[in-house]
Amino acid sequence: MKSDFNINLEMTVSLHEMIPGERGKVAEILAEGPVGRRLMDLGLLPGTPIQALRASPLGDPTVYELRGYRLCLRNEDAAQVLVRPEIRFQADATTDPYPADSAATPDAKTGLRSVPSPGAKADGNSV
Numbered sequence: 001m002k003s004d005f006n007i008n009l010e011m012t013v014s015l016h017e018m019i020p021g022e023r024g025k026v027a028e029i030l031a032e033g034p035v036g037r038r039l040m041d042l043g044l045l046p047g048t049p050i051q052a053l054r055a056s057p058l059g060d061p062t063v064y065e066l067r068g069y070r071l072c073l074r075n076e077d078a079a080q081v082l083v084r085p086e087i088r089f090q091a092d093a094t095t096d097p098y099p100a101d102s103a104a105t106p107d108a109k110t111g112l113r114s115v116p117s118p119g120a121k122a123d124g125n126s127v
Contacts, residue, residue, distance in 0.1 A: 013085060016062065016078035018052040024083040025049055026066075031080035043067040044081055 012027045026048045029036050043066055044050075050066040060075045 011085065012082040014079045015050070015052075015064070015073070015081040015083050016075040018062075018083060018085065020052050020054050020062075022085060023049065023051045024085040026081060027084045028082040029080065030082060031077070035077065035080065039077065039081060042071060043069075050083060 013024075015026075018024065026044050026046055028046060029039055029044060031039055048066055050064055053063040053065050053070065055062040061072050062075065062078060064071050064073060064078075
């Protein structure tokens with residue numbers, strides 16, 4: 001039986017599993033030989049901050065930003081790099097701050113919602 005003390009709280013994922021916009025730090029290079037050496041020569045060293053920028057339309061290759069430059073890697077090579085993703089706490093994107101039954105209505109031009117002033121009527125005219 002495993003105890004909670006045996007669980008590694010530092011999650012790592014392979015570089016090709018990162019979604020565009022996600023940031024992290026390189027944890028380990030799994031590749032050995034010439035491929036591993038080439039990845040390290042490109043700046044993929046443990047502790048290096050990295051961000052996935054965008055993927056090609058078919059998903060392979062993907063563009064990453066690290067050390068002030070952009071690097072395009074095939075998924076086959078990116079799978080050999082383990083990354084510790086940056087943990088971001090965000091508000092739930094599905095929660096609408098202005099529920100449909102509230103008095104807030106979206107502006108037709110901007111799509112932004114405005115809350116009417118306390119003295120305004122529902123038709124937009126003030127008292």
